[in-house]
Amino acid sequence: MEPDGTRERLAAWLEQLGLVDHLGEAGLPTMTRDAAGRAVWTDPGTGAELSDDQVAELDAVLHQEGSDPGHAVPVPLLQIAQQARVHDELLTSPWHTYESLARLRGSTAERTRFAVHKAAGQHRLLVVTGPTGAMVPAFQLDAAGEPRPELAPLLEPLLGAGMDGWRAWAWLTRPAALAAGLVPERAAGGDDPDDADVVRRAAQRLARTLTGEG
Known part of the structure; x- marks a missing residue:
């Protein structure tokens, strides 16, 4: 798959799972979309946009959970997202x-x-x-x-x-x-x-x- 395709596929996958907002909390590169709607991946340490190789490495890391890499779910990210949801629910209680x-x-x-x-x-x-x-x-x-x-x-x-x-x-x-x-x-x-x-x-x-x- 072409580099830009990997960037977009990875972004769309995490958006579908509702996990984009939790990438930074997990210490991972963050993703935003520019004015043209293109996925922009950023290194949290340097603030620079990820290279194609770095995006490919991130893709591999996030898909390493589970026996079927094509349908794997990034478990640590899901756990962080679940904690955030619970946190929000608690804030609405007395x-x-x-x-x-x-x-x-x-x-x-x-x-x-x-x-x-x-x-x-x-x-x-x-x-x-x-x-x-x-x-x-x-x-x-x-x-x-x-x-x-x-x-x-x-x-x-x-x-x-x-x-x-x-x-x-x-x-x-x-x-x-x-x-x-x-x-x-x-x-x-x-x-x-x-x-x-x-x-x-x-x-x-x-x-x-x-x-x-x-």
């Missing part, structure tokens, strides 16, 4: 800033910030950094804005093992395979003690995996 949580608690922002930092340091509260700063996911709070005590057996091992906050938020609020398909935060606060035990043990197993002990 969460608090220090100021909004202070209003819920009937306290000051300074006092609330101190309390949040203390609880986070004790691994009793999950705090992540979002587009506008610190975010406190609302699922882990009761009606008064205080940490739900039933989530401590889940949060403490996961955060103590160094689990990324975004990943912990996703694991706690979505059906988890390790927890028999239960949503951990719901099961922990549900009426069935067996379900609460299942998710507690799942959190402990996941924490051991993170620390290399399980």
Whole structure:
């Protein structure tokens, strides 16, 4: 196939998979289209357009997954794209800033910030950094804005093992395979003690995996 054909085929393939926007995050050359609609591949290190040989090498790398190179899928890129989708979904769920949580608690922002930092340091509260700063996911709070005590057996091992906050938020609020398909935060606060035990043990197993002990 001619060089320009490789550039266009590779671009069209990644566009179809919805992965073009995640190339840079994966440390790969990025692709944009010029005014004429031509695929332009750029080296992230130098900012220069890729040579024909470099495009061919990139094509080979992205098609190396799977037994059938013609229908292979770049698994690492798909994983990054999936993480981005989950990230976006979490951003649309309820969460608090220090100021909004202070209003819920009937306290000051300074006092609330101190309390949040203390609880986070004790691994009793999950705090992540979002587009506008610190975010406190609302699922882990009761009606008064205080940490739900039933989530401590889940949060403490996961955060103590160094689990990324975004990943912990996703694991706690979505059906988890390790927890028999239960949503951990719901099961922990549900009426069935067996379900609460299942998710507690799942959190402990996941924490051991993170620390290399399980």
